[in-house]
Amino acid sequence: GAGVSQSPSNKVTEKGKDVELRCDPISGHTALYWYRQSLGQGLEFLIYFQGNSAPDKSGLPSDRFSAERTGGSVSTLTIQRTQQEDSAVYLCASSLDYGLGRDGELFFGEGSRLTVL
Template sequence: GAGVSQSPSNKVTEKGKDVELRCDPISGHTALYWYRQRLGQGLEFLIYFQGNSAPDKSGLPSDRFSAERTGESVSTLTIQRTQQEDSAVYLCATGRGVGTSGGGEQFFGPGTRLTVL
């Protein structure tokens, strides 16, 4: 596809349930990022994948959050035992990776709006 896609676009779940969010990157983009954006707030970094390197997990807020990426393809962000404070828009971005021409630029998907009741 032409851009980053995310699914689902909206997810409503009950407190305590697990959710899985998906990100399909732009073809050829080796870098993939997950961010969280609470209502009226800026973006909060969660995790970063770059090729075969160990991911940078420094932004994950708790051990309930995890993410995986298959090679340079799809990524999934999993939130276990969801809490109401997890309600936010989860944004995925991809790029060519730091150190490449224009590699710092990140291209964002439309986000998944998660509501935890």
């Protein structure tokens, strides 16, 4: 597609349930990122996939969070046993894997708004 596509755009779930959020990056982009945007907290880095390298998971807040990227394209962020503090907008971005000095631009999707009741 023309841009980064995320689904669902909105998800309301009950505490304790598992949720899956999907990201379809721009075709040809080898790098993919997940961020979490909470009210007044800016963007919190979660995880970064770069080509076939092992993902950088350093931003995942707990072991309830996991992500995978299949075939170097679509990515799924899974949150197990959701808690109310998981409520946020989850943003996915993709980029060409050239490093910031050459390109420097992340292309963001519109986000998936998660509400945990």
